Amino acid sequence: MYHLLKGLYLYATSKEEYSILLLGLDNAGKTTLLERIKSTYTPSQPNLKTVPTVGQNVSTVALPPPNPPIYLKIWDVGGQHSLRGLWQSYYTSCHAIVFVIDSTDIGDADIASLSDPSSNPSPAQVDEQYGRLEECRAVLENILQHSDTEGVPLLVLANKQDREDCVEVVRIKEGLVRKVFEGSKGGSVRDSRVLPCSALTGTGVEEAVEWLCSRVRWNKEARPPVMR
Numbered sequence: 276m277y278h279l280l281k282g283l284y285l286y287a288t289s290k291e292e293y294s295i296l297l298l299g300l301d302n303a304g305k306t307t308l309l310e311r312i313k314s315t316y317t318p319s320q321p322n323l324k325t326v327p328t329v330g331q332n333v334s335t336v337a338l339p340p341p342n343p344p345i346y347l348k349i350w351d352v353g354g355q356h357s358l359r360g361l362w363q364s365y366y367t368s369c370h371a372i373v374f375v376i377d378s379t380d381i382g383d384a385d386i387a388s389l390s391d392p393s394s395n396p397s398p399a400q401v402d403e404q405y406g407r408l409e410e411c412r413a414v415l416e417n418i419l420q421h422s423d424t425e426g427v428p429l430l431v432l433a434n435k436q437d438r439e440d441c442v443e444v445v446r447i448k449e450g451l452v453r454k455v456f457e458g459s460k461g462g463s464v465r466d467s468r469v470l471p472c473s474a475l476t477g478t479g480v481e482e483a484v485e486w487l488c489s490r491v492r493w494n495k496e497a498r499p500p501v502m503r
């Protein structure tokens with residue numbers, strides 16, 4: 276009887292926990308985003324003076340009502356080139372991936388123009404014209420094509436929208452994300468969304484978290500939550 280009651284009590288009081296993986300090039304704004312999410316859902320001051328992440332940061336936030344009573348365990352991993360090989364070890368246990376893009380460092384966000392044979396720009400011109408667009412495309416494609424991310428919901432965040440020199444979210448969606456998805460078999464079989472945000476000011480962060488909550492719950496038969 277004791278064990279039955281204890282089991283019922285644990286069942287009634289436990290909450291679902293989902294792991295969210297923040298990925299993206301170095302300097303995209305992942306750690307800033309993690310700080311912003313923490314301060315949005317827990318009474319704390321965000322530490323917005325970030326340094327490049329070597330390794331990982333992790334925080335768990337409980338979403339308050341009217342959100343569903345769940346925990347999000349958010350993993351922020353370093354985006355520097357030498358650290359990207361570690362990302363795949365997080366894929367099997369994550370419930371959603373957030374790919375953060377620096378919207379000021381991807382030129383005009385049109386990957387079709389990268390392969391235009393009529394232009395033959397010098398490396399300096401490439402940097403100026405396209406920023407890190409090609410690198411961003413290749414890294415996103417790599418994530419989508421990895422077998423361990425199959426079916427995992429993907430949120431692409433066009434970050435740094437507070438800056439005047441940012442590219443609009445619609446251009447990032449049409450010129451970059453849609454085209455990467457079209458060229459990758461992993462794109463069509465998952466929930467995905469492209470949203471604008473500023474991790475620095477907080478604009479768009481709640482919308483992003485709400486989308487994540489709804490999608491991980493939708494996908495819970497394929498990737499069940501941990502009960503806590």
Ligand SMILES: Nc1nc2c(ncn2[C@@H]2O[C@H](COP(=O)(O)OP(=O)(O)OP(=O)(O)O)[C@@H](O)[C@H]2O)c(=O)[nH]1
Pocket residue numbers: 299300301302303304305306307308323325326327328329352353354355434435436437438472473474475476
């Ligand atoms: N203007 C603006 N700056 C931002 C925003 N988000 C991040 N930054 C700045 O971008 C720089 C890099 O931010 P981080 O959060 O450290 O970037 P990261 O993706 O964690 O980088 P790694 O740890 O190297 O992978 C910092 O100077 C941030 O203040 C934003 O929304 N707007």
Ligand SMILES: [Mg+2]
Pocket residue numbers: 305306307325326327328351352353354
């Ligand atoms: Mg970081």
